[in-house]
Amino acid sequence: MPVGNESTRLSAQDWARAALKAIAHGGLAAVAVEPLARTLGVTKGSFYAHYRNRDELITAALTEWVRSHGEAGLSQYAAITDPAQRLRELLTTVVHAVQPLAPSVHLSLLGDRNDPRAQDAVRQVNQARLDLLTRTYRELGLPPDRAASRARVAYAAILGLLHLAQTDPAAPHSAVLADEATAIFLPS
Amino acid sequence: MPVGNESTRLSAQDWARAALKAIAHGGLAAVAVEPLARTLGVTKGSFYAHYRNRDELITAALTEWVRSHGEAGLSQYAAITDPAQRLRELLTTVVHAVQPLAPSVHLSLLGDRNDPRAQDAVRQVNQARLDLLTRTYRELGLPPDRAASRARVAYAAILGLLHLAQTDPAAPHSAVLADEATAIFLPS
DNA sequence: CCCCCTTAATACGGTTGCGTATTGATACGC
DNA sequence: GCGTATCAATACGCAACCGTATTAAGGGGG
Numbered sequence: 001m002p003v004g005n006e007s008t009r010l011s012a013q014d015w016a017r018a019a020l021k022a023i024a025h026g027g028l029a030a031v032a033v034e035p036l037a038r039t040l041g042v043t044k045g046s047f048y049a050h051y052r053n054r055d056e057l058i059t060a061a062l063t064e065w066v067r068s069h070g071e072a073g074l075s076q077y078a079a080i081t082d083p084a085q086r087l088r089e090l091l092t093t094v095v096h097a098v099q100p101l102a103p104s105v106h107l108s109l110l111g112d113r114n115d116p117r118a119q120d121a122v123r124q125v126n127q128a129r130l131d132l133l134t135r136t137y138r139e140l141g142l143p144p145d146r147a148a149s150r151a152r153v154a155y156a157a158i159l160g161l162l163h164l165a166q167t168d169p170a171a172p173h174s175a176v177l178a179d180e181a182t183a184i185f186l187p188s
Numbered sequence: 189m190p191v192g193n194e195s196t197r198l199s200a201q202d203w204a205r206a207a208l209k210a211i212a213h214g215g216l217a218a219v220a221v222e223p224l225a226r227t228l229g230v231t232k233g234s235f236y237a238h239y240r241n242r243d244e245l246i247t248a249a250l251t252e253w254v255r256s257h258g259e260a261g262l263s264q265y266a267a268i269t270d271p272a273q274r275l276r277e278l279l280t281t282v283v284h285a286v287q288p289l290a291p292s293v294h295l296s297l298l299g300d301r302n303d304p305r306a307q308d309a310v311r312q313v314n315q316a317r318l319d320l321l322t323r324t325y326r327e328l329g330l331p332p333d334r335a336a337s338r339a340r341v342a343y344a345a346i347l348g349l350l351h352l353a354q355t356d357p358a359a360p361h362s363a364v365l366a367d368e369a370t371a372i373f374l375p376s
Numbered sequence: 377c378c379c380c381c382t383t384a385a386t387a388c389g390g391t392t393g394c395g396t397a398t399t400g401a402t403a404c405g406c
Numbered sequence: 407g408c409g410t411a412t413c414a415a416t417a418c419g420c421a422a423c424c425g426t427a428t429t430a431a432g433g434g435g436g
Contacts, residue, residue: 029215032423032424033425035422035423043386046382048426050382110354114214149365152349156352157341157345159352160347161341167314176337220394231414234412242395
């Protein structure tokens, strides 16, 4: 069975993915070997065949998250040549993708921001996104320093909308919000 | 000793305050009786003279937080009659107050957003702030629905700036940011 | 085809934290 | 001052989880 991912045996990746799910749900504290093993249907004995300890699992999971949410995850947006269009895409994607109430790794890591590993992961992802936004505003004609601060405020709004969507039960009409956001953040 | 708060004995308030500090630092998980007792210089035996259990402490701490950060904490802004001035105050206060790296209860609670008590506390505080912002934008002449969505985006930006300030080591010039934010969010 | 490496189970000890019971100390009202 | 409320210490049982043996099973490469 060369391909076929329905193997009955687990890989290190399986554990890392489960760890990310746990982080999204309950933060780093939720990455606990024995509970994870229970949800994976094995006992913890097998975990130590893949990682030396819990810390290694956390590091692996966060590394994977940074990889997929940093520049790699932004490449589809970076590929858009028209900066105005790119900005619009970024904003509307966020505003809409915000609804599914999918538990967010990003928000959970915020709760663990004392942990150096979490702080570092969040910092890297934020930096990649801020860079892209700053570049976009520069291409739209803003002077570098204004582009930087505007990108910062815009990204802050994106993050905040994510916060609000995750806590508010009241789902605001996303279409209206998207319009408002683009009206605000597309440059004068 | 009627006044004088240097009493050698602790009150329920002291425990609640310590709990809030712990939440700001490590989320709800950090509200642990024995560690708290250690930092307070007593043993946990005395804790149970003030609260029946850990849950009661958490509830008390969150209630206190909602009280002081909900409408009560907003009254000084609500008192500003000129809506434009009020909005400016709100924005600049946030942008500046954001620096001290004071660990934020709000951000920590986002990490615990699965916990119903945390979710409820955050929801209440957010609602009070959103209401004030929405009212402000209405007074500035925006139609009700636009006022609501604009308030939402503005508050999202405030939350996001808080987020960024807590994770970024790179402290951006707050004066620049404040200008940018007011330029963006003061209505057209 | 058989050996060995990977995955998994079981069992154990150690730590941390919750909650309870019991007893001691201390302050304040009378 | 005296007694009762409140605050505090100690000791205990209990549960969850980490990490470490140790052993078993199974499946591919030589």
